[in-house]
Amino acid sequence: MKRIKLTLASNLEVxxxxxxxxxxxxxxxxxxxxxxxxxxxGPEGCGKTAWLRQSAVLLRELGFHVIYVDPLRKYFEAYTDVKEVAKRLAEAAAETLGKAEVKLASLVIDLAVELLKKKRKKVAVLADDVFQAIGLNEAAKYVKAL
Structure with a gap:
């Protein structure tokens, strides 16, 4: 299997x-x-985030429309040709007032539905650190909604 490199800093590819x-x-x-x-x-620092980000690249290469979101860090990657999806994720990630983490996390559900309505058959949603970002009570609702 081909190794997938991640850019972890502006000049550091791992x-x-x-x-x-x-x-x-x-x-x-x-x-x-x-x-x-x-x-x-798994324990903090064991590589879950890197694996999910590598998986997003892999899924894109397999022809998926991929949304990777990390509401804790207000970070996302959208691999899709549906420009509205990327635009709305960018707006939510940029929001600094209120509960931006909750908005970013819940917007992913809406956007995945939008991709499916546009007849995109291969859609992957990778959500990272959701439990830490929005708390366990909200996380339970989030997982059920997905």
Whole structure:
């Protein structure tokens, strides 16, 4: 499997080793199609975020419309030709007043529905650090809504 590099700083590109099994799992999920939510957990610093961001690149290469969102850091990546999706994510990420984290997290659901309505058959939503960003009570509602 080709190694996927991530740009972690403006001049630092990192290629992770020993990630083949985890990326292969994502590829298997993509090939068979999934509707249910997969929750990934592990100790802080073990590489969950890097794996999700690498998975977003992999899914894009497999022809998916991908939304990766990290509401804790108010960060997103949108790999789609639907410009409205990227524009609305950028607006939510830029918002600094109120509960921007909740808005960014909940907007992902709306945008995934919009992609599906536009007959995009391959849609992937990767949400990172949602539980930390919006709290456990809201996170339960979020997962059910997805």
């Amino acid at each position: 290629e992770f080793a020993d990630r083949d099994l985890a990326l292969k799992r994502m590829e298997e999920w993509a090939e068979r199609g999934m509707v249910k939510i997969q929750v990934v957990f």
